[in-house]
Amino acid sequence: MAEKGSENAEYDYDLFVIGGGSGGVRCARFSAQYGAKVGIAEERYWGGTCVNVGCVPKKLFYYASHYSEDFKEAEGFGWEKIERKFDWLTLRGNKDNEIQRLNGVYRDLLDAAGVTCFNGRARIADNHHVLVGDTKISAEKILVATGSWPDIPTFTGSEHVISSNEAFSLDKLPERALVIGGGYIGLEMGSVWSRLGAEVTVIEYLDYITPGMDREISNEFKKILSKQGIIFKMGSKVNKVKSSGSTVTINYTDLKSSKDETLEFDKVLVSVGRKPYTEGLNLTKIGVKKDEKGRIEVNAKLQTSIKNIYAIGDVIKGPMLAHKAEEEGIAVAEILAGQAGHVNYDVIPGVIYTSPEVATVGKTEEQLKEEKKSYKVGKFPFLANSRAKVNNETEGFVKILADSKTDKVLGVHIIGPHCGDMIAEMALAMEFGASAEDIARTCHAHPTHTEAIKEAALAVDKRPIHF
Ligand code: NAI
Secondary structure, eight states: OOOTTOTTOSSSEEEEEEOOSHHHHHHHHHHHHTTOOEEEEESSOTTHHHHHTSHHHHHHHHHHHHHHHHHHHHHTTTOOOOOOOOOHHHHHHHHHHHHHHHHHHHHHHHHHTTOEEEESOEEEEETTEEEETTEEEEEEEEEEOOOEEEOOOTTOOOTTEEOHHHHTSOSSOOSEEEEEOOSHHHHHHHHHHHHHTOEEEEEOSSSSSSTTSOHHHHHHHHHHHHHTTOEEEOSEEEEEEEEETTEEEEEEEETTTTEEEEEEESEEEEOSOEEEOOTTSOHHHHTOOBOTTSOBOOOTTOBOSSTTEEEOGGGSSSOOOHHHHHHHHHHHHHHHTTSOOOOOGGGOOEEEOSSSEEEEEEOOHHHHHHTTOOEEEEEEEGGGOHHHHHTTOOOOEEEEEEETTTOBEEEEEEEETTHHHHHHHHHHHHHTTOBHHHHHTSOOOTTOTTHHHHHHHHHHTTOOSOO
């Protein structure tokens, strides 16, 4: 690569990154720290989906929704009953301030690393040139990190019908909300609305929620959410969505009975998936290959079919997760610096931020069956975990899947208190190739929720202590 700041450089930049989200920013900063001259363009907001319309606002709403339960719970721990009133606009304002703060943090970190930032929409002119507005920039390497956008089906397009992009900017909490699609986004948002006081209905096309998740966990998840008051219409298809005044009428078909029903709501959230955001980049024109789902094809080094153009994050295959994009961004920076950048796709944890949380890493039981792999299962319920019992957080369980012959951990699936943090231990164990016995023999502090992990590992060999 050309020397950073070198006047004789053949190109303006060693690396030009398109997209200032989780993956693009990590790659730009790491590359600059490795000595490359880096430019980056962002058309909308620094920090991308995660900071602006994804993880960050959702966590604030999620955290706020916890209080309604905590106030009730506190009474069982000796606190007197007090009346509390929730103000949606205060929460929305705090969310906007936090996003603004983080937008600045992202820019400051890029500046501090010596990366040149461009505010504007970039498109690729040819293998070595990018246009940001009218400015033509040359670069030895180009990275596409433009993320994804909500997939909006044709039956929508009506007022009061929103995607996750608008869900955090509403003027008030909807009273009756419909969520179309029982996946990550719909259930996280639906659960927040429900806990803040809305009546929430979920219409899901399949007979189960969260496709791709271990089915036993997914079934337990649906049971818990139903108990919390969320109404599920499973195996159902939305036909028509129509706004009139302040309400939205939807018509759907129950696919088993073929019966149609019409329901009325004041907001409809469409969360039926996201698609790679590559429109207008000129990729097809310059010969970058995409697969049948519109994702950019890459090799193990994250190179596209044009070798000096790389792609990471939601525009390529794999789960659409901020931390996956970050790992890929860092891997590209390392590869460009001549190091052995690598992402272990078998050990990417996923967390659904509901109450309780759901966390997963590695293979599901369904995947192991499909692969005809011989496996053992160890499970442990939080009901038998002393810390969860004292805290009155007894819903859910830990499930560990291990290879029948080698005992190597192949997958861990948890639904229960704080499991979004607990899953890190399992990701680390799997990264080191741990066996279930390694985990079972590791001393876990008492009393903690993590003891449920040790117990589930012991249960793989049918010897749990407390159950
Ligand atoms: P998703 O793929 O998780 O779920 C979409 C759901 O909609 C599926 O259950 C599908 O069967 C259903 N569906 C599709 N068409 C339908 C229709 N016409 N009527 C009824 N149901 C229909 O997609 P989602 O929730 O939009 O999330 C998109 C991506 O964002 C996911 O890949 C996820 O990885 C990522 N994400 C991750 C989060 C996290 O890690 N906590 C949070 C939010 C999003």
